Amino acid sequence: MSNSTKLVPTPGQTVGPFYGYALPYDKDRELLAPGSPGSIRLQGTVYDGAGHAIPDAILEIWQPDSEGNIVHRTGSLVRDGYTFTGFGRSAVGNSGVYTFTTVNPGPTEPGAAAFISVAIFARGLMNRLFTRIYLPENEEALANDPLLSSLDPERRRTLIARRDADGGLTWDIRLQGEGETVFLDFEGTGTGGAAK
Amino acid sequence: MPEDVNLATYNADALTEDLSDAVPATPAAAPAEKPRVETQQDLSAEIKALGDAYARALKDGAAPETQPRLDFPPYRSSLLRHPTKSLHHADPETIELYSPAFGHQDVHALESDLTIQHNGEPQGERIIVAGRVLDGDGRPVAGQLVEIWQANSSGRYIHKRDQHPAPLDPNFTGVGRCITGPDGSYRFTTIKPGAYPWKNHLNAWRPAHIHFSLFGTEFTQRIVTQMYFPGDQLFPLDPIYQSIVDQDARDRLVATYDHDLTQPEWALGYNWDIILTGSKRTWTENEALGAEGDDHE
Ligand SMILES: [Fe+2]
Numbered sequence: 001m002s003n004s005t006k007l008v009p010t011p012g013q014t015v016g017p018f019y020g021y022a023l024p025y026d027k028d029r030e031l032l033a034p035g036s037p038g039s040i041r042l043q044g045t046v047y048d049g050a051g052h053a054i055p056d057a058i059l060e061i062w063q064p065d066s067e068g069n070i071v072h073r074t075g076s077l078v079r080d081g082y083t084f085t086g087f088g089r090s091a092v093g094n095s096g097v098y099t100f101t102t103v104n105p106g107p108t109e110p111g112a113a114a115f116i117s118v119a120i121f122a123r124g125l126m127n128r129l130f131t132r133i134y135l136p137e138n139e140e141a142l143a144n145d146p147l148l149s150s151l152d153p154e155r156r157r158t159l160i161a162r163r164d165a166d167g168g169l170t171w172d173i174r175l176q177g178e179g180e181t182v183f184l185d186f187e188g189t190g191t192g193g194a195a196k
Numbered sequence: 197m198p199e200d201v202n203l204a205t206y207n208a209d210a211l212t213e214d215l216s217d218a219v220p221a222t223p224a225a226a227p228a229e230k231p232r233v234e235t236q237q238d239l240s241a242e243i244k245a246l247g248d249a250y251a252r253a254l255k256d257g258a259a260p261e262t263q264p265r266l267d268f269p270p271y272r273s274s275l276l277r278h279p280t281k282s283l284h285h286a287d288p289e290t291i292e293l294y295s296p297a298f299g300h301q302d303v304h305a306l307e308s309d310l311t312i313q314h315n316g317e318p319q320g321e322r323i324i325v326a327g328r329v330l331d332g333d334g335r336p337v338a339g340q341l342v343e344i345w346q347a348n349s350s351g352r353y354i355h356k357r358d359q360h361p362a363p364l365d366p367n368f369t370g371v372g373r374c375i376t377g378p379d380g381s382y383r384f385t386t387i388k389p390g391a392y393p394w395k396n397h398l399n400a401w402r403p404a405h406i407h408f409s410l411f412g413t414e415f416t417q418r419i420v421t422q423m424y425f426p427g428d429q430l431f432p433l434d435p436i437y438q439s440i441v442d443q444d445a446r447d448r449l450v451a452t453y454d455h456d457l458t459q460p461e462w463a464l465g466y467n468w469d470i471i472l473t474g475s476k477r478t479w480t481e482n483e484a485l486g487a488e489g490d491d492h493e
Contacts, residue, residue, distance in 0.1 A: 007332050007471045010448050011263050011440045013422040014271075016407060018355040022345030022371045023409065049276035062415045064291050074299035077341075077373075087296035108290035117292050119418050124206075124273030126264040126439050128420055129283075130292075147286045155281075175277050185283035186292070186416040187473060 012127035017056055019121070020091060024058075027079045029090040031061075031102040038066060041168035042100040042133070042161070046092050046122070049176030053096025057122035057173075060089045061100060061133075068106030068114070104135060104169075113141040113148065115159075120173060129183040133171045134160045147184075155182050206272050234397040236433060242270045243438045250441040261442045270435035272396050288416045293477040295415050298341040298375060308374035310346075310386040318368035320349025320387035322463040325423070325451065328380040331412055332474030336380030343409040344384060346370045351390030351404075360392050385463065388425070396435060403430035403437060410470055417472040424450045425466065 015023075032039040046057040063086050064070050076087040090098040107114045116133040134142060142148055148156050158181045161171040173181050246268070254260065266278040311318055325344075329337040347353050347370060350362040354369055372384050389404045405422040412418065424437065431437055431446075440446045448471075457465020 006474060007330065007334055008262055008445075008448070009332055009473045010419065010421060010470045011445050012419050013264060013407075013439075013449070014274075014436060015420050016422075017357060018347075018353040019345065019407070020357075021353075021355050021369075022343065022407070049280075052276075054277070060418070062291060062296055070291055070294050072294070072297050074297045074301050076296055076298060077302035085296060086291075105291075112290070115291075117415050119415070121420055122277055124271070124275075124277035126266050126268060126271070126274055126278070126436075128418060129279070130416065130418075146289075147284075150286075151284065155284075176280055180279055180281055182281075182284050183279050184286040186286060186288045186476065 014123060014126050015058065015121035015128075017123045019058060023089065024091050025077055025089070029088050029098075029100045030079065031063075031084060031086065031088045031100060033081050034101045038103050039101050040104060041164075041166070042102055042116070042171065043168065044098060044170055044172040045096045046098065046120070046173045047096065047175065048124075051177070053092075054122060054124075054175075055092060055094045055096060057096070057098075057120060057125070058089065058091040059098045059121075059173075060087070060119045061102070061116050062087050062119075063102065063105040063116040064108050064114075066103040066106050068108045070108065107138075107141065111141060111144070113138060113145040120175075122175070125175065129175075130186065131173075131181055131183050132159050133169070135169070136160050136163050151182060158182050206275055236397060236399050239270050239397045239400070239435060240433060243432075243435060246270070247438070247441055260444065261440070262445045264439040265441060268435065268439035270396075271439055272435075274439075288414065288476050292415050295340070295411050295413050295417070297339075298411070299339065300375060303341065303373045303375050305374075308372055308382075308384050310344075310368065310370060310372045310384065312385075313369050314367040316367040318348065318365050318387050320365075320368075320390075322385070323388050324383065324385055324457055324459065324463050324465045325406065325468060326381065326383040326454075326457055326465065327451075327468040327470065329376050329382060329410060329412075329470045329472065330380055331417065331472045335475070336376070336378070337410075337412050337417075337472060338376055338378045338380055340376050340411045340413070341409075342374050342376060342382045344372045344386075344406050346386065346389040346406040347392050347404075349387050349390050351392035353392075358392075362390070362392070388464075391428075391430060400435075401430055401433070403428040403434050408470065410472065412472040412475075414475060414477055416476060419470075419472060421470075422449060423468050426450055426453055 045053050048054050071086050073085050075083045076085040088100050092098045105114045114135045118131045120129045161169040348365045348368045352360050352362040374382050376382050391401050391404050394400050405424050409420045451466040451468035454465045454467040
């Protein structure tokens with residue numbers, strides 16, 4: 001494929017207001033059965049530029065297992081209750097809150113900072129946004145992380161979850177304005193729709 | 197927050213039910229003058245100004261834009277929902293270089309036919325929508341999930357927030373899924389969706405479209421988009437379609453009528469190929485041969 005011409009990607013479009021009967025599915029947010037050993041709750045709120053929680057966003061997470069293995073197992077849409085597939089989807093409720101039951105991701109390489117990959121879709125959001133949720137604990141790994149160390153401290157904070165008293169994680173998304181979440185461009189061409 | 201955001205318009209994208217539990221009312225103390233109703237003319241003028249500015253930029257040597265603008269004011273709901281900071285460049289790492297795997301355990305073959313989900317035939321024009329999912333290097337995306345959803349033939353969604361006074365169709369839900377073949381191919385049988393009104397501005401109508409959700413071989417290729425039908429007169433009027441300011445890029449969302457796909461005395465055929473971004477991973481030989489998806493299970 002080395003000599004093939006690069007094709008231009010198809011543009012994205014907003015997920016719109018009516019995904020609610022199409023994208024959610026049974027146990028979509030349960031990467032593990034709630035209450036099973038090692039399971040944690042991951043939750044947060046999606047806010048707009050006015051600081052209001054928005055009721056029409058949907059999140060996807062994709063993560064390694066607790067050992068840091070990237071699993072390649074089918075069964076995310078029809079969960080058997082035992083297989084960890086690493087993928088989950090959660091539409092926010094009327095109060096803008098999403099919830100997942102999952103595990104703490106392990107580092108995929110020794111010493112690496114562990115994180116969960118996230119894609120966000122919303123009515124009013126023209127294209128999906130990518131970001132990451134880092135676990136808060138391993139300070140040294142966080143300090144050495146290539147992405148985090150390329151950010152100033154104020155912005156870096158937006159990517160690190162809070163550890164809850166019950167062992168769960170809380171991580172909010174701010175689409176715009178003060179404390180705006182860092183969103184990622186993996187293409188490096190600047191055509192991903194940066195603010196104009 | 198931008199001062200001039202008209203919250204009534206911002207929140208009224210769909211023909212919605214009351215969202216008052218989610219959206220605080222505007223302070224009663226502010227006797228704000230009633231905002232003037234925005235017409236299609238107003239919106240078209242805004243869209244044209246942005247298009248003209250883009251044309252000038254192109255002429256001055258700017259690179260063509262290939263994606264929608266996140267900040268596109270004519271789509272009022274985007275005003276408070278677009279990041280104001282540039283997206284931060286990152287090299288995808290580990291998990292991001294792989295994708296969730298879906299297989300025939302996840303999706304039944306019959307889910308690709310949206311016309312057989314009920315006891316009777318849905319109303320409207322039966323169509324076949326088929327094409328291929330490729331990555332930016334032209335490689336087929338095999339064994340991956342494609343999800344679609346759409347309005348029925350009269351432009352109505354089965355969604356509690358859709359208040360368009362057009363008939364629901366008891367024989368049409370408007371949701372389908374399939375897993376791509378080894379060559380990246382997908383195929384749906386459905387009904388041509390109708391155009392529908394929304395509340396972005398007075399007399400705003402969305403061109404007929406099917407929502408598509410796609411996964412690649414890497415999570416960074418994830419995309420949700422909309423497929424349109426050729427020759428729609430609503431294209432120039434629609435802020436969502438026009439948020440892609442480049443004509444060539446916009447055209448990539450429009451299917452092609454394909455008479456070879458059309459089935460005699462049965463259904464009209466539309467072809468639409470979807471290109472994801474290029475792969476960032478060094479592929480093993482097995483992967484290059486298409487060993488993704490079901491084979492892992
Ligand atoms: Fe739609």
